[in-house]
Amino acid sequence: MKAAYHRSRVIGLLLAILVLIMADHLASPTFAFNMGDGHARTSLNQRDASACAPCGAPCPSTRQ
Amino acid sequence: MTQTSAAAPVQGRLPVDRFVVGVALAGMLILGGLVWLETAPFLVALFGVGIALGMALYHGAFGFTAGWRNLVTKRRGAGMRAQLILFALTSALMIPLLGSGEPGMVGAVAPIGTSLVVGSFVFGLGMQLGGGCGSGTLFTVGAGNLRMLVTLAFFIIGAVVGSIHLPWWLDLPSLDPVSLIDSVGVIGAIAVQWAGLALVMLWVNRVERRAHGSLERSELRLAPAEGGVLRTLVQGRWPFVWAILVLAIGNTLTLAIGGAPWGITFAFNLWGAKALQAIGVDMSQFEFWTWDYPAMALADSVLVNITSVMNFGLLLGAMLAAGLANRFNEASRKPIEGRQFLAAIIGGLLLGYGARLGFGCNIGALFSGLASGSLHAWVWFACAFVGSLVGIRLRPWFRLPN
Numbered sequence: 001m002k003a004a005y006h007r008s009r010v011i012g013l014l015l016a017i018l019v020l021i022m023a024d025h026l027a028s029p030t031f032a033f034n035m036g037d038g039h040a041r042t043s044l045n046q047r048d049a050s051a052c053a054p055c056g057a058p059c060p061s062t063r064q
Numbered sequence: 065m066t067q068t069s070a071a072a073p074v075q076g077r078l079p080v081d082r083f084v085v086g087v088a089l090a091g092m093l094i095l096g097g098l099v100w101l102e103t104a105p106f107l108v109a110l111f112g113v114g115i116a117l118g119m120a121l122y123h124g125a126f127g128f129t130a131g132w133r134n135l136v137t138k139r140r141g142a143g144m145r146a147q148l149i150l151f152a153l154t155s156a157l158m159i160p161l162l163g164s165g166e167p168g169m170v171g172a173v174a175p176i177g178t179s180l181v182v183g184s185f186v187f188g189l190g191m192q193l194g195g196g197c198g199s200g201t202l203f204t205v206g207a208g209n210l211r212m213l214v215t216l217a218f219f220i221i222g223a224v225v226g227s228i229h230l231p232w233w234l235d236l237p238s239l240d241p242v243s244l245i246d247s248v249g250v251i252g253a254i255a256v257q258w259a260g261l262a263l264v265m266l267w268v269n270r271v272e273r274r275a276h277g278s279l280e281r282s283e284l285r286l287a288p289a290e291g292g293v294l295r296t297l298v299q300g301r302w303p304f305v306w307a308i309l310v311l312a313i314g315n316t317l318t319l320a321i322g323g324a325p326w327g328i329t330f331a332f333n334l335w336g337a338k339a340l341q342a343i344g345v346d347m348s349q350f351e352f353w354t355w356d357y358p359a360m361a362l363a364d365s366v367l368v369n370i371t372s373v374m375n376f377g378l379l380l381g382a383m384l385a386a387g388l389a390n391r392f393n394e395a396s397r398k399p400i401e402g403r404q405f406l407a408a409i410i411g412g413l414l415l416g417y418g419a420r421l422g423f424g425c426n427i428g429a430l431f432s433g434l435a436s437g438s439l440h441a442w443v444w445f446a447c448a449f450v451g452s453l454v455g456i457r458l459r460p461w462f463r464l465p466n
Contacts, residue, residue, distance in 0.1 A: 030103065030364055030368050046360045046368070051355070053241070054324065055227075055420070057352075059175065
């Protein structure tokens with residue numbers, strides 16, 4: 001049976017995603033920190049316990 | 065889960081798609097290695113959990129969208145009952161964890177108000193037009209479904225627009241989150257959730273009995289419909305119970321390892337915002353992106369954002385499962401018609417916008433919300449179901465099968 005996809009397109013799409021991830025990562029504070037920049041502000045733990053929703057939204061009662 | 069991309073029952077000897085399996089495994093090694101080298105072991109563990117979740121969603125054909133639609137159009141409730149069992153089991157696992165007072169662990173609780181009602185309704189409508197929910201869109205894209213890739217692209221756009229509008233919606237009448245764990249304790253919260261889920265199940269059973277006289281109990285089947293256990297484990301299709309176990313344990317592990325339950329759609333927001341930022345848009349002009357969590361996520365690598373890392377794992381897990389089942393991209397053999405394409409665009413936009421206003425999708429708001437004992441999840445469930453009813457009525461116009 002003929003394949004339902006082109007191999008080159010699958011590889012190309014995944015490589016494009018990898019390039020985007022790498023471009024984002026190489027410009028990030030985490031990468032800078034790993035490269036020895038001790039002043040880079042990384043955020044390995046991004047949870048905000050004071051938020052009122054998983055997206056970080058504040059509580060309605062605290063909004064003015 | 066869309067009907068078109070459901071893993072088929074095992075028939076005969078299906079060869080494995082070695083190319084797709086190889087590419088998926090290579091992707092896992094490369095991305096997992098990057099996460100390991102650049103971030104922390106707990107993120108590698110969550111990447112692994114994402115892979116398992118993606119495989120379970122694909123091999124279990126575990127979709128919320130089709131389950132809801134089957135109840136409405138065919139009056140069959142097995143998919144819906146499987147979801148309710150999943151919620152009940154995960155509540156029993158996660159509520160005690162959240163009630164233990166362990167520091168650094170937060171549940172998926174959210175405010176109850178206009179934003180939630182409108183957002184979940186819009187999301188439910190988008191589910192039926194887009195052809196999938198948050199998890200459904202992601203795992204079908206991983207399995208190579210091109211129509212769902214369109215839905216995902218517009219899901220991301222809708223989510224970013226939603227994030228820009230969310231502060232305005234939050235200023236409309238709304239209540240602070242209500243946690244059943246804080247209100248009635250751990251045992252009380254589980255009891256309330258189970259009672260609520262039992263009531264919904266009774267209603268689902270009633271609908272099916274009225275239409276067919278008896279219930280199809282496929283959600284309780286432990287053994288594969290066809291083929292041996294090992295072969296079904298590798299190639300699908302899994303009985304619902306297998307998928308339920310993996311999803312329940314996966315969400316609990318996400319909470320235990322990452323400190324918060326499983327979510328999907330925040331990453332879509334983040335990816336869209338990063339794309340805008342890359343072309344020069346100052347996202348800090350929008351209130352949403354000044355809040356602590358979104359601001360931290362936007363400023364740092366996607367490889368340290370738990371939701372993004374898990375989504376990457378989920379995509380690759382679904383790809384691996386589709387390769388093992390030899391069905392990668394199978395759903396895209398038929399060309400997409402104009403109106404179906406339009407449905408994917410509109411559905412994606414509604415999904416994204418609704419997910420942001422409704423504080424998540426079927427995973428972050430419904431599944432994780434119920435398992436966290438949050439009242440907002442029940443409001444989300446009801447409103448999204450009503451939206452879904454409207455979406456089901458609109459599907460024929462878009463030439464989508466019901």
